[in-house]
Amino acid sequence: MQNLLKRVRIIGDPVLKNKSNSLNFPADVPFIMNLVEDMRKTLDMAEGLGLAAPQVGESVRLFIATPDHLEELNGHVVFINPEIRPYGEMEKREEGCLSVPGIYEILSRPSRVELRAKDIHGNSFTLDVGGLAARLILHECDHLDGILFVEKLSPIKRKLLKGRLKKIKERGTV
């Protein structure tokens, strides 16, 4: 269990700051299949809701979700080359991240999002979701642009977290 958990990259790891590259079909399919299998195991072990490829060290535009209690995802688990249009009222919601272990903070984001992405076979699909599903998609898409949720907190909150984040960075693992 520890081996898998260790593979989740933690804040301070430069790979989390990269802007990720799009994946190509069908050329990248074997890579995608392997990556998704790895990520699903990691997400199961870590008991998170979602995981983006940069969090396991791959700078590619792919994230996965656990749709069990996110009906709005229509059973979709793998999101490749996602394009999003956030909209709606701003909504406050608590967020956490496997790459920032132990930190949970209220963050404001748009309440809804339209998404177009490809599945593991390269087929396009669209979703229009709110609630936790929207929050998950916005959080994971930020990872693909090298942004962690703690970087979006107010300057005061960031200042208050500075010491704890520093400790997490120094430890460098879960």
Ligand SMILES: [Zn+2]
């Ligand atoms: Zn995250």
